[in-house]
Amino acid sequence: MSRSTISAIPPYVFYELDARRTAARARGQQLIDVGIGSPDGPIPPVVVEAMQRAAADRSLSGYPHFQAHPAYRDAVAAYLHARFGVTIDAAKQMHALAGSKEGIAELILSHTDPGDVVLVPEVYYPVYARATVLAGAEPVFVPFLPDGRLDLDALDATQVARAKVMIVNYPGNPTTTSVTLDELARYVAFAERHDILLLSDLAYSELSFDGYAVPSVLQVPGADRVAVETHTCSKSFNMAGVRVAFVVGKAAAIAQLDAYRSNIGYGVGTLSQLAGAAAFTHHAVIVPPIVAEYRARRDAIVAAFNAKGWPVIAPKATMYLWLDVPEGMGDWEWVDALIAQAGVVVTPGMAFGDAGRGKFRVSLVQPAERLVAAANGIVATAKR
Ligand SMILES: Cc1ncc(COP(=O)(O)O)c(C=O)c1O
Known part of the structure; x- marks a missing residue:
């Protein structure tokens, strides 16, 4: 594998997201991180x-x-x-x-x-x-x-x-x-x-x-x-x-x-x-309580979006919501606005290829009440 092959690979988007998160924290911002899909629960x-x-x-x-x-x-x-x-x-x-x-x-x-x-x-x-x-x-x-x-x-x-x-x-x-x-x-x-x-x-x-x-x-x-x-x-x-x-x-x-x-x-x-x-x-024995926790989180965040007038259908699997970026905004522009205005970190859809542009991903890796706060922050930022 040549150096030119390596340099043909664009930087990993989660690295870029990390840099933005670190910069926001260095500015003293409190964040709700629903970017990377890293489970927050304990090892059984x-x-x-x-x-x-x-x-x-x-x-x-x-x-x-x-x-x-x-x-x-x-x-x-x-x-x-x-x-x-x-x-x-x-x-x-x-x-x-x-x-x-x-x-x-x-x-x-x-x-x-x-x-x-x-x-x-x-x-x-x-x-x-x-x-x-x-x-x-x-x-x-x-x-x-x-x-x-x-x-x-x-x-x-x-x-x-x-x-x-x-x-x-x-x-x-x-x-x-x-x-x-x-x-x-x-x-x-x-x-x-x-x-x-x-x-x-x-x-x-x-x-x-x-x-x-x-x-x-x-x-x-x-x-x-x-x-x-x-x-x-x-x-x-x-x-x-x-x-x-x-x-x-x-x-x-x-x-x-x-x-x-x-x-x-x-x-x-x-x-x-x-x-x-x-x-x-x-x-x-291990799986049912983990699934029950994700289901409660999913239900809480989906209800929060719907209550604020942003229609979201509950996914029947995974630990994510896959949502539309508000019209007229670029992927990174939306991610940056969410960090700056709502303190919420999400993943831009282009992390998952060009066809993912115009979407963003929310990971259910926070307790339900923080996910509800994230949903409220996302909706409020979209309305600005
Ligand atoms: C679809 C999919 N495949 C594979 C992985 C990699 O998981 P791991 O390397 O932790 O087994 C992930 C992690 O987010 C994933 O979402």
């Missing part, structure tokens, strides 16, 4: 205890397993079966990741050559396109249909012929869109027809509300011939700082990732993997 006690035990265990001080610690592998396999009814060959179809962000980057880097294409949803979690550019490959953005499904018919045949990886993300960050299993089956069929690796980013598998259970692409019969799926402990279990995730699915893709990862590093830290094992083992 059962996970903390597992990490403490692992830290004190003399036998665990060496390098970790390259692919996955057996306890993590088994816990993941049991979780996939209990939660989705999916059975995997855990020795061949699963790999631990130090977070799904870098896992997704590694999957892209290990599956593309310069000149290849990666199909990326037009509004996207930034690493999809950034890792593609770092690989010397080309991101081709797939437009959304009005309901948020991918408009695969809009792609031109030569781009599809060059595509090696296609990424889908439902429930979506930042869009909050969900899809049915039938729709996932359509993506599987497309990937199979065109010999493309389908990468489903399922970062929000557990954060859904009102009786909606998020599907896994691996529930589509035969999906593991063409698809892999990334899952993470970051959001479902308040473990963003622990850095543990996994990828599961097509065995040949897992082997290719393993060949890549094992040449540039070791496995994911054993403490993190054993923390992940505890989280997935106890998912049925």
Whole structure:
């Protein structure tokens, strides 16, 4: 990878947001930060205890397993079966990741050559396109249909012929869109027809509300011939700082990732993997109170917007609201006005690609009363 490749990458928007936040705090401003989607809840006690035990265990001080610690592998396999009814060959179809962000980057880097294409949803979690550019490959953005499904018919045949990886993300960050299993089956069929690796980013598998259970692409019969799926402990279990995730699915893709990862590093830290094992083992107990808290926050902030005359529909999954920037304002202009006038930090939509312009994202990572204050500040700033 050349220096010119690195310099082709624009600065990470969250870095810029950080700089604005730091400058505002240095001016003595009190802020409500709903910018980055970093969960504010505690690591579950059962996970903390597992990490403490692992830290004190003399036998665990060496390098970790390259692919996955057996306890993590088994816990993941049991979780996939209990939660989705999916059975995997855990020795061949699963790999631990130090977070799904870098896992997704590694999957892209290990599956593309310069000149290849990666199909990326037009509004996207930034690493999809950034890792593609770092690989010397080309991101081709797939437009959304009005309901948020991918408009695969809009792609031109030569781009599809060059595509090696296609990424889908439902429930979506930042869009909050969900899809049915039938729709996932359509993506599987497309990937199979065109010999493309389908990468489903399922970062929000557990954060859904009102009786909606998020599907896994691996529930589509035969999906593991063409698809892999990334899952993470970051959001479902308040473990963003622990850095543990996994990828599961097509065995040949897992082997290719393993060949890549094992040449540039070791496995994911054993403490993190054993923390992940505890989280997935106890998912049925840990997840419901976390979801209940996000649901209460969602309901509070949506009600606050609606009460002030800004219509917002409650998303049925994720920890975000994806809203329109008031007419006539640029993305950064709006973000700066919110910081200056309301002390509220949000993420500009262009952080998620050009198609995100004109929108902004609110993360539900503050207690309900602060989210209500943020909504009131946002509405008041828009009215000025
Ligand atoms: C859609 C999506 N994928 C992946 C990630 C990365 O999560 P992590 O690297 O913490 O597993 C995020 C984090 O915000 C996300 O929103």
